[in-house]
Amino acid sequence: MSNVEPSEISSAEHRSQVRKAAVASTIGTTIEWYDYFLYGAAAALVFPHVFFPHMSPYLGLISAFATYFVGFLARPVGAAIFGHWGDRMGRKTMLIITLLMMGISTALIGVLPGAGTWGDAAPALLIILRVFQGVAVGGEWGGSILLSMEWGNQKRRGLMASWPQLGVAIGIILSTGLMAIFNGVMGTDAFIAWGWRIPFLLSLVLVAIGLYIRLQILETPMFASVVKTQKTLKAPVLEVIRRHPKAIILSALLRMSEQMPFYIVTAFVLSYLTDKNHNYSYNFVLIGTMVAAAIELFFVPYFGHLSDTVGRKKIYLIGAGITGVWGFVYFALLDSGVSWLVFLALSVALIPHAMQYGPQASIIAENFPTNLRYTGAGLGYQLASIIAGGPAALVATFLLHQFGTGYAVSVYILVSALITIAAAFGLRDYSKSDISDPDTYARQPKGTRTVS
Numbered sequence: 247m248s249n250v251e252p253s254e255i256s257s258a259e260h261r262s263q264v265r266k267a268a269v270a271s272t273i274g275t276t277i278e279w280y281d282y283f284l285y286g287a288a289a290a291l292v293f294p295h296v297f298f299p300h301m302s303p304y305l306g307l308i309s310a311f312a313t314y315f316v317g318f319l320a321r322p323v324g325a326a327i328f329g330h331w332g333d334r335m336g337r338k339t340m341l342i343i344t345l346l347m348m349g350i351s352t353a354l355i356g357v358l359p360g361a362g363t364w365g366d367a368a369p370a371l372l373i374i375l376r377v378f379q380g381v382a383v384g385g386e387w388g389g390s391i392l393l394s395m396e397w398g399n400q401k402r403r404g405l406m407a408s409w410p411q412l413g414v415a416i417g418i419i420l421s422t423g424l425m426a427i428f429n430g431v432m433g434t435d436a437f438i439a440w441g442w443r444i445p446f447l448l449s450l451v452l453v454a455i456g457l458y459i460r461l462q463i464l465e466t467p468m469f470a471s472v473v474k475t476q477k478t479l480k481a482p483v484l485e486v487i488r489r490h491p492k493a494i495i496l497s498a499l500l501r502m503s504e505q506m507p508f509y510i511v512t513a514f515v516l517s518y519l520t521d522k523n524h525n526y527s528y529n530f531v532l533i534g535t536m537v538a539a540a541i542e543l544f545f546v547p548y549f550g551h552l553s554d555t556v557g558r559k560k561i562y563l564i565g566a567g568i569t570g571v572w573g574f575v576y577f578a579l580l581d582s583g584v585s586w587l588v589f590l591a592l593s594v595a596l597i598p599h600a601m602q603y604g605p606q607a608s609i610i611a612e613n614f615p616t617n618l619r620y621t622g623a624g625l626g627y628q629l630a631s632i633i634a635g636g637p638a639a640l641v642a643t644f645l646l647h648q649f650g651t652g653y654a655v656s657v658y659i660l661v662s663a664l665i666t667i668a669a670a671f672g673l674r675d676y677s678k679s680d681i682s683d684p685d686t687y688a689r690q691p692k693g694t695r696t697v698s
C-alpha cells in the first residue's frame with residue numbers, strides 16, 4: 247500500500263490521482279450495485295419460481311423478498327468489518343477485497359441450482375451468498391466515497407462524493423438492461439428457466455475491469471497523513487460508537503426517505519406492476535426503471551454540486567419533502583390504467599431520490615474525523631439498511647396484501663420523509679469546515695476552521 251502526503255507528489259500527479267480516484271470509485275460502486283440490483287430484480291421476477299416453486303404466489307414473493315432483506319441485515323456487519331480495517335490499513339486495500347467478494351458471490355448465485363434440483367438446500371445457499379453480497383456492499387460504500395472525496399478539491403466535497411453515488415444509477419441501468427434484453431430475446435419461460443443466470447455470470451468480467459482500475463490508485467492524502475502522524479486507532483468501531491453515537495444514528499435516520507422509497511421503486515414495483523391486477527410485461531417495467539436510472543445519472547452530480555453552493559441540508563430537506571408528497575402521486579399514476587402515465591411515473595421516480603443521494607455522501611462522511619471516517623460513515627449509512635431499505639419491499643408487499651391499495655405504501659413513504667426531515671435538522675453541517683483538522687470535531691460547527 248502506498249501512503250503519500252500531498253507535498254510528496256507533483257500537482258500534475260495530484261490532479262491525475264483525483265481523476266483516477268473519482269473514476270475508480272464510480273466504476274467500483276457500479277459493479278457492486280450492478281450485482282446487488284441484479285438480485286433485487288431476480289427476487290421480484292424470478293426467484294419465487296426458481297427457489298420457492300411450491301408456495302403460493304404471495305408467499306413465494308414474500309420468501310424471495312425475505313432473502314433480499316438478509317443482504318441488508320449483513321450490510322452493517324460489512325461496514326463494521328471493513329470500516330475497522332479501512333481506518334487502520336487504508337481505503338484502497340479494503341475496496342479491492344469488497345470488489346472480489348461481491349463478484350464471486352454474484353457469479354455463484356448464477357450457477358446455483360434451483361429448489362427443483364437441490365430442494366431446501368438451494369434457498370439456504372442462496373441466503374448464504376446473499377449474506378456475502380451484503381457484507382461486501384456494506385464495506386464498499388464508505389471506502390468508495392472517501393477515496394473520491396478525500397482526494398478531491400475540498401471546496402467541492404459535495405460534488406466529489408457524489409461521483410461514486412452514480413454507481414447506483416449505472417448499476418441499475420446495466421442490471422435491468424441486461425435482464426430486459428435476455429427476457430426479450432429468450433421469452434419469459436426460458437428467461438425464468440435459465441436465462442436470468444447469464445447477467446449474474448457476467449459479473450466476473452466487470453470485476454476484472456474494476457480490479458485493474460483500482461490497483462492504479464494511491465492511498466488518499468488525508469489517510470496517509472493520519473498514518474504518518476500515528477493517529478490510527480486500534481478499535482475504530484468501538485471508538486466511533488463511543489465518540490459519535492448521535493452522528494451514526496442520525497445518519498441512518500437521514501436515509502429513511504432516500505433508501506426506503508428507492509427500493510419500493512426499483513424492487514417492489516417490479517412485482518406490483520406485473521401482477522394480475524396491472525398485468526404489465528416484465529420489460530415494460532424494467533425499461534421504465536432503466537430510464538429513471540439514466541435520468542438520475544445527470545441529477546445525482548448536479549445536486550451534489552448544488553450542495554457545495556446552496557448548502558447540503560437545504561437541498562436534502564427539499565428532496566425529502568418532495569418524496570413525502572410524491573408517493574401519493576406515484577401510485578395514482580401507477581394505478582391510472584394509462585400506459586404512458588405509468589411509464590412516466592417509472593421514468594421520473596428517482597428524481598426526488600437524486601436530490602437526497604447527491605449530497606448525502608458528503609453530509610454523512612463530513613460528520614466523522616479522518617481516522618474514524620470509514621467506520622463512522624459506513625455504519626451510519628448501512629444501519630439504514632435494517633430500518634429503511636431492507637424491509638421496504640417486504641413491508642410494501644404486506645401493506646398491499648392487507649389494504650389492497652398502493653396508497654398504503656404512499657403513507658409508508660410519507661412517514662419515512664417525516665423521519666428524515668427530523669434527522670436532517672439534528673445532524674450538524676460541516677460543509678464549510680476543514681475536515682482534515684481533528685480539532686474541527688472537538689468544537690461546535692460555528693467555531694470550526696473553514697476550508698482553505
